[in-house]
Amino acid sequence: xxxxxxxxxxxxxxxxxxxxxxxxxxxxxxxxxxxxxxxxxxxxxxxxxxxxxxxxxxxxxxxxxxxxxxxxxxxxxxxxxxxxxxxxxxxxxxxxxxxxxxxxxxxxxxxxxxxxxxxxxxxxxxxxxxxxxxxxxxxxxxxx
Amino acid sequence: xxxxxxxxxxxxxxxxxxxxxxxxxxxxxxxxxxxxxxxxxxxxxxxxxxxxxxxxxxxxxxxxxxxxxxxxxxxxxxxxxxxxxxxxxxxxxxxxxxxxxxxxxxxxxxxxxxxxxxxxxxxxxxxxxxxxxxxxxxxxxxxx
DNA sequence: TTGCTTGCAAATGATTTGCACTGCT
DNA sequence: AGCAGTGCAAATCATTTGCAAGCAA
Numbered sequence: 490x491x492x493x494x495x496x497x498x499x500x501x502x503x504x505x506x507x508x509x510x511x512x513x514x515x516x517x518x519x520x521x522x523x524x525x526x527x528x529x530x531x532x533x534x535x536x537x538x539x540x541x542x543x544x545x546x547x548x549x550x551x552x553x554x555x556x557x558x559x560x561x562x563x564x565x566x567x568x569x570x571x572x573x574x575x576x577x578x579x580x581x582x583x584x585x586x587x588x589x590x591x592x593x594x595x596x597x598x599x600x601x602x603x604x605x606x607x608x609x610x611x612x613x614x615x616x617x618x619x620x621x622x623x624x625x626x627x628x629x630x631x632x633x
Numbered sequence: 634x635x636x637x638x639x640x641x642x643x644x645x646x647x648x649x650x651x652x653x654x655x656x657x658x659x660x661x662x663x664x665x666x667x668x669x670x671x672x673x674x675x676x677x678x679x680x681x682x683x684x685x686x687x688x689x690x691x692x693x694x695x696x697x698x699x700x701x702x703x704x705x706x707x708x709x710x711x712x713x714x715x716x717x718x719x720x721x722x723x724x725x726x727x728x729x730x731x732x733x734x735x736x737x738x739x740x741x742x743x744x745x746x747x748x749x750x751x752x753x754x755x756x757x758x759x760x761x762x763x764x765x766x767x768x769x770x771x772x773x774x775x776x777x
Numbered sequence: 778t779t780g781c782t783t784g785c786a787a788a789t790g791a792t793t794t795g796c797a798c799t800g801c802t
Numbered sequence: 803a804g805c806a807g808t809g810c811a812a813a814t815c816a817t818t819t820g821c822a823a824g825c826a827a
Contacts, residue, residue, distance in 0.1 A: 508781065508826075529816085540784050545817060547782090561705045565816070582754060585763060593754045602743060607769045610726060610737045616771035619729060623767045625751045627760035652801075654807065673791085684809050689792060691807085709791070 494521060494575060501554040512539060513547050517556065517571070525590045526560045526568035526581070560622075564588035573620070580623040586632035593625060638665060638719060645698040656683060657691050661700065661715070669734045670704045670712035670725070704766075708732035717764070724767040730776035737769060 498517050499509035519535045520527060529548070533539050548569055551557035556575070560568040563583055568590060573579070578600070582591045595603075603621070611618040642661050643653035663679045664671060673692070677683050692713055695701035700719070704712040707727055712734060717723070722744070726735045739747075747765070755762040 506781075510782065510826095512783080542785075542818080543783050546819090549818090550782095561707070563705070567816085582758060582760060584760070591758055595750050595754075599746060599750055602746070606739050606743055610739075610769060611771050614726060614735055615774035616726060616728070617777045619770035619772065621767060621769045623765060625754060625765045626763035627755050628763065630759035633761045650806080652806065654801090656808080686793075686810075687808050690794095693793090694807095711791085 491521070494571075497575060498551070498554075498556045501556050502550065505550075505554055507550055507554060510547075512543060513551060515539065516544065516547055516551065520557065520569060520571050521576075523570075525592055526570040528564075528566035528568055530566060532569070560590075580625065582625045582627060584629035584632055585626050586628055589629050595623075635665070638715075641719060642695070642698075642700045645700050646694070649694075649698055651694055651698060654691075656687060657695060659683065660688065660691055660695065664701065664713060664715050665720075667714075669736050670714040672708075672710035672712055674710060676713070704734070724769065726769045726771060728773035728776055729770050730772055733773055739767075 495509070495514060495517065498513070502509050502513070515536045516532060516539075519532055523531075527535075529541070529544060532544055533541060548557055548559070552559055552569075555572050557569050558572050560570055560581070563585060570576070577594070579592045579594045582593045583589070607621055608618050639653070639658060639661065642657070646653050646657070659680045660676060660683075663676055667675075671679075673685070673688060676688055677685060692701055692703070696703055696713075699716050701713050702716050704714055704725070707729060714720070721738070723736045723738045726737045727733070751765055752762050
């Protein structure tokens, strides 16, 4: 499964004449190991060799290639996670106090009903429908 | 309805020993007139007299008081909207290209089913459940 | 050799803050 | 008088970018 992941990452980068370097592989490895989106400081902590600016640049390259997704949530830093087609569709449970994020999946029938509702809403407004993301807000065990 | 709105805003600020000044009222008026969340530049454009730093400060005061909600979405600027208990529960249809946001409401039975699913997910992880927000991504009429 | 990558240092830009002044109450 | 609000200018801080050197094809 890890091989598939790295193979997919390499292929998507190659399409844009980008290489799958050791630094980029390191980022993907950390994100794959993480059970939830990581911030840039978290990535640098996990791989102390990485430099800040190159990591920002690599995340942008990986995002362009569709390997990584930037998640905007609470807090000062952006969060990054692997693209959904590499890990599966899911949503986020966000602690409004400390900013921690946990992944959540909904059952298929509910997702299906949501898709229908979103398609109708998008069509009514002349939008081409893309994906969707749900943030469930709450207070985590430690913060409540 | 506008009176209720301003009355509620004034009351919530008063609880924190804050005043409902002309500048703050202007912000609330613009947000109430807007069909979707507004950025800071949009607010300044709508009320040319407002100063940037005071508007940031006033938005923070209004957010503290629970009158305004800060919406993090795509783009460089944060978006602001009136708190949901003043305008009604809704979600956002976001154009991934230009960052435009439109409000969307889902039907009550679907919202109800979502609530149940979220409550279960939160409980399973030891979270106190709060609200939720859904971003439906797409490409708007002009951008597609 | 060509051109993608890298890391450092410097720049950018949204948001925040220090401070002195104005104006409710 | 006392304290909240205001606006200007300066400071912050995450993120981006210029540049010169490194490295893979």
